[in-house]
Amino acid sequence: MQNKNVETLNFEESGSIPNNPDLPVLFYQGAFKDNPEQAERIFNDNNWRNSWQGGVFDYHHFHSNTHEVLGVVSGSAKLIVGGESGKTIEVNPGDVIVLPAGTGHKRLSSTEDFQVAGAYPDGKDHNLKTDENNGRTQLLIEIKEIEVPSQDPVHGENGPLLSLWKKDE
Template sequence: MQSKEPETLYFEESGSIPNNPDLPVLFYKGAFKDDPEKAESVFNSHNWRNSWQGGVFDYHHFHSNTHEVLGVISGSAEIIVGGESGRKVEVHPGDVIVLPAGTGHKRLTASENFKVAGAYPDGKDHNLKTDQDNQRTQLLIEIKEVEIPSQDPVYGESGPLLSLWKKEQ
């Protein structure tokens, strides 16, 4: 599979959602359009593990201790990324969204058959934070401490995530 540049989406803090001050959301439109079912196995082969299949919560939430990848397997949905003042994105089978630690996301609408595969770098266990978690200083420290993944979840060692997600030294 030839590497294709994802759309990059930057978000500042949005109300009680911290988002990620350093890293953009990556949106790989149609990355697996020929075979959406293979998303989870590809993520796993690129060391994005602890995978699952299901939906996206219908409330704003984020993970302060790890990044997350979501690959659409079936159906379609509208998801808001980046908190209340974030951006609404339509997702369809084969689309992939990579959410850096701290980035809020919420399902607004979805078809009945909407299903995603999700995974985390190095199989990290994720925490679940909502807009009710107001320990701002601690959350920002946790978010900044999350390591950059060793591989792009879609393209592996040669993927664009590795050049797009460089932390300031």
Template structure:
């Protein structure tokens, strides 16, 4: 596992996709290039990010209002749109990790070479699936505010970069 600094991306509520009001999306580039899928899941599990799965990323804008999510790219590459229609296009590849705070929109625009990700959630919480429909508000905004703070960074545990960027209000 390679030590990687996090790259933060902040997104505002666009009226459809709420994104997170305080926490940025974090990208850890190339941290898992030498690990297979079982080893990636083992790192997530050791750091209490559970309820894991292996698949892809949906090709429509969606978010989870009740939980934070980590995605580890196991194979291939993809272009993801993060933050909603007016968000940022991010290219991810094998070995990259994306930490998505609750409410953050994400969508796969394109992918290749057998793109697969491992996903997991702090303490094994169950996730909901929201798509930005108007009837989801204001409930999702309240859910996002009430998501528990993770005990550990999904990759680095107790001292990960997540704790530099994700801060609880005083």
């Protein structure tokens, strides 16, 4: 599904990766294509903080206690999102992926200069979950309790995340 140049991707559980049962992954292709190095500043301006720059781990992992945004600053990569049975996505400078809590992600390959800026709503500290530290029932409860952010990391108060991430009450 596309909405304002945002692709939504829904995933079921995949092995040890719970994914998010309520919220889709959002893929903003080329959101910052003219100025990819501004991704971190814009995330921070939109209250996605506790930011960092670096790579993406080369193993499946997820965060059960917060959502995460990744903006490609340089280079390109193939990422798999949603666990082993997920979807492979090619990302390039300016692309942004918003991962709802519980969504698996892994770098399959990348150029040597691949770098992303990452951040979390309200500057939340993230945990790191893999198949080795996965208590399924408690994780699913935790994932479902994470609130929808007050702002879209790319477009702020008027962004598509606010309409695309409506939880069923």
